[in-house]
Amino acid sequence: MEQAAPDPERLWQPAPLEPLSHPDAGLESMVGEETKGARDEGPGDGTMTENNFSLKKIEISVSEAEKRTGRNAMNMQETYTAYLIETRSVEHNDGQSVLTDSLWRRYSEFELLRNYLLVYYPHIVVPPLPEKRAEFVWHKLSADNMDPDFVERRRIGLENFLLRVASHPILCRDKIFYLFLTQEGNWKETVNETGFQLKADSRLKALNATFRVKNPDKRFIELKHYSDELQSVISHLLRVRARVADRLYGVYKVHGNYGRVFSEWSAIEKEMGDGLQSAGHHMDVYASSIDDILEDEEHYADQLKEYLFYAEALRAVCRKHELMQYDLEMAAQDLASKKQQCEELATGTVRTFSLKGMTTKLFGQETPEQREARIKMLEEQIKEGEQQLKSKNLEGREFVRNAWADIERFKEQKNHDLKEALISYAVMQISMCKKTRLGVQMLSSCM
Amino acid sequence: MGLSCAMLGECIDDQMTLPSSHSRSRKGDREVQDLILPNGGTPAGTASPASSSSLLNRLQLDDDMDGETRDLFVTVDDPKKHVCTMETYITYRITTKSTRVEFDLPEYSVRRRYQDFDWLRNKLEESQPTHLIPPLPEKFVVKGVVDRFSEEFVETRRKALDKFLKRITDHPVLSFNEHFNVFLTAKDLNAHKKQGMALLTRVGESVKHVAGGYKLRNRPLEFAAIGEYLDTFALKLGTIDRIAQRIIKEEIEYLVELREYGPVYSTWSALEGELAEPLEGVSACIGNCSTALEELTDDMTEDFLPVLREYILYSDSMKSVLKKRDQVQAEYETKLEAVALKKEERPKVPADVEKCQDRMECFNADLKADMERWQNNKRQDFRQLLMGMADKNIQYYEKCLMAWESIIPLLQEKQEAK
Numbered sequence: 001m002e003q004a005a006p007d008p009e010r011l012w013q014p015a016p017l018e019p020l021s022h023p024d025a026g027l028e029s030m031v032g033e034e035t036k037g038a039r040d041e042g043p044g045d046g047t048m049t050e051n052n053f054s055l056k057k058i059e060i061s062v063s064e065a066e067k068r069t070g071r072n073a074m075n076m077q078e079t080y081t082a083y084l085i086e087t088r089s090v091e092h093n094d095g096q097s098v099l100t101d102s103l104w105r106r107y108s109e110f111e112l113l114r115n116y117l118l119v120y121y122p123h124i125v126v127p128p129l130p131e132k133r134a135e136f137v138w139h140k141l142s143a144d145n146m147d148p149d150f151v152e153r154r155r156i157g158l159e160n161f162l163l164r165v166a167s168h169p170i171l172c173r174d175k176i177f178y179l180f181l182t183q184e185g186n187w188k189e190t191v192n193e194t195g196f197q198l199k200a201d202s203r204l205k206a207l208n209a210t211f212r213v214k215n216p217d218k219r220f221i222e223l224k225h226y227s228d229e230l231q232s233v234i235s236h237l238l239r240v241r242a243r244v245a246d247r248l249y250g251v252y253k254v255h256g257n258y259g260r261v262f263s264e265w266s267a268i269e270k271e272m273g274d275g276l277q278s279a280g281h282h283m284d285v286y287a288s289s290i291d292d293i294l295e296d297e298e299h300y301a302d303q304l305k306e307y308l309f310y311a312e313a314l315r316a317v318c319r320k321h322e323l324m325q326y327d328l329e330m331a332a333q334d335l336a337s338k339k340q341q342c343e344e345l346a347t348g349t350v351r352t353f354s355l356k357g358m359t360t361k362l363f364g365q366e367t368p369e370q371r372e373a374r375i376k377m378l379e380e381q382i383k384e385g386e387q388q389l390k391s392k393n394l395e396g397r398e399f400v401r402n403a404w405a406d407i408e409r410f411k412e413q414k415n416h417d418l419k420e421a422l423i424s425y426a427v428m429q430i431s432m433c434k435k436t437r438l439g440v441q442m443l444s445s446c447m
Numbered sequence: 448m449g450l451s452c453a454m455l456g457e458c459i460d461d462q463m464t465l466p467s468s469h470s471r472s473r474k475g476d477r478e479v480q481d482l483i484l485p486n487g488g489t490p491a492g493t494a495s496p497a498s499s500s501s502l503l504n505r506l507q508l509d510d511d512m513d514g515e516t517r518d519l520f521v522t523v524d525d526p527k528k529h530v531c532t533m534e535t536y537i538t539y540r541i542t543t544k545s546t547r548v549e550f551d552l553p554e555y556s557v558r559r560r561y562q563d564f565d566w567l568r569n570k571l572e573e574s575q576p577t578h579l580i581p582p583l584p585e586k587f588v589v590k591g592v593v594d595r596f597s598e599e600f601v602e603t604r605r606k607a608l609d610k611f612l613k614r615i616t617d618h619p620v621l622s623f624n625e626h627f628n629v630f631l632t633a634k635d636l637n638a639h640k641k642q643g644m645a646l647l648t649r650v651g652e653s654v655k656h657v658a659g660g661y662k663l664r665n666r667p668l669e670f671a672a673i674g675e676y677l678d679t680f681a682l683k684l685g686t687i688d689r690i691a692q693r694i695i696k697e698e699i700e701y702l703v704e705l706r707e708y709g710p711v712y713s714t715w716s717a718l719e720g721e722l723a724e725p726l727e728g729v730s731a732c733i734g735n736c737s738t739a740l741e742e743l744t745d746d747m748t749e750d751f752l753p754v755l756r757e758y759i760l761y762s763d764s765m766k767s768v769l770k771k772r773d774q775v776q777a778e779y780e781t782k783l784e785a786v787a788l789k790k791e792e793r794p795k796v797p798a799d800v801e802k803c804q805d806r807m808e809c810f811n812a813d814l815k816a817d818m819e820r821w822q823n824n825k826r827q828d829f830r831q832l833l834m835g836m837a838d839k840n841i842q843y844y845e846k847c848l849m850a851w852e853s854i855i856p857l858l859q860e861k862q863e864a865k
Contacts (some may be wrong), residue, residue: 247701444837
């Protein structure tokens, strides 16, 4: 596969895997390599293979999280969480899985991996990591990174990230990714040795910097606009959802106050006593049911968050195109101006401003030899520039083609995943309504 | 039969306190005239008033609830706003259907306003001090923010007023009260009010008879128990009322957030292609749930809270009746003691002490009977109330269920391949 960015060293990789919308679903999937951008959906689908990779099932899981203390770069004590990554290979025939690799990584290492992938695969919509700090919290959830619920949800998010990378037809074959899963010690050094930080275009980080691009691919402009809007709307949705959760929690919990007073009231009643006692009990059950309900909803919020962060990845690809197009246009402009200079020198007419021309005017004409030398230099530069422009053009077109292929793949994935998320959200609501209705019916029946 | 019992009870009281009652003015007040026996003495052949009144009272309790023997039906409906120069107020139509001889016509339809109900209640309290008079909805709106001409407020009040009259209708003694009859039938109540005032005050005074200053040593066990029960009952209801109000407040705040939440899905839908319909569906669904919640909150405010408040008011008025009873007993006991001390008196108990004793026993009997009736009604009312609220909640969950279930097929729909 051609890539605009410099190729990393590639190694045969087993097992691209399917990332699953629901982390608790099965982890297995059939394996094979895919070319352009098509990706099979769902576990168990047969994969078309155009290459010679053998079909082998691999499972990746982030199975545990552990609190650790250590010393950081400044030799200060710090507490952090480490996550256990386990890789298993599954024999095709008997379904038994064998643990092939197991190592511990912390969040910062995942970040390092992702940053590396962003640099080396700028045309790919790179899967996002779960959030660094808890945002969109509602009052019950702790914003503390050490909070067990947060750690648990992060563990699931990190697993999801690895599964997404592993199931990406291009990313799964990356050596650094492979080493991330298999080489515990020295991995950081290996990544840094690739020198990817140097290759990174710092301009990509400057989100707000605008480049006046004359002829961008319209699709990318639309896509960038879409990704901005998507980010905005999902943020808004998550914020309001957190407030909704907060308020719903309040409603349920206040009902809990009924429990005690109904019980006290039942004590002074004769015939009504039993009914009231029962009613009080059901109120307590109702009030305590909210914790599970909202925990389930957090999972939905996490699914939305993933696509909130995906929007940023999408935007990054668009920005890369913009930058490439900008560089191309600048190069073309530069070439054009050099050509003009050359022409003017040759013909003697001065239409364009040049410093040499000014100084010549001020300090006297240059000699014919000097002028010849300059023309010669310019001609060389022009030749070089033409080649560069040609290759930049090629690179640009390659980038657009590959990026767009991955974007199409991403769009399908997004539509599928979000539909699944909405369905499971609806199912959640239905189950909650049914459960609560049953509770109220039981309360009513003991009156 | 009921009327004679009431007459009996009342006229005995009258005889005791105002021997010259027949000299009262009878202008236009035939009910008062009927009360007074021409010979000024006690009717022949009566047993002690306490037992006959309470006996009949108790008998009435049994066949009262039976629809077949019911001979009086009263309904409150059709609120109308009246705008006058001095004030604006609401009147309600009171429809009465009865086969009782006390009613000249089989059917009546009159219009009354709140202050008429207030007048009725005061009259009942005055004329039937030994009975528990049902409460009226609050006269003034506590919060002051509520619009007393809003549909919800008027409807809530109408229901409460209807309940008030129905409770009186169901009462074997109160339903025969002449003030009640006037209230239901008189074309011009104000005329009656003015006339009645002068007369009834004197009667009322004698009957009210709260001779202050008599201290009760011991409330009999059963009445002490009732008093304690009412104290705890009112306390618990007060707590429930506060919790209910808090729940409504929380639900309203939840509703506010829901109303913002749903539309965000619509905004998102506008950005998407394949996801547009599913997202729009979710938005509509949340909208439906919001509407259902609003209906539930309204129901709670209109149906649940008023009944709680009504029973708190009921408890309060019942406690004051208990206190009056205490007063009557205290007076009796004090007078009895005084007699016992005066050794020179005949050993026979003087007439006025006997009257006190009768009054006390009558009061006790009436109160006990009314307490039992009250307990029955209370059980029914609360059972209905709690089940009603449960029903409303079930309806709410069913509406939400329907909304979410209906979008599942929409979400699962496979789009045509591009």
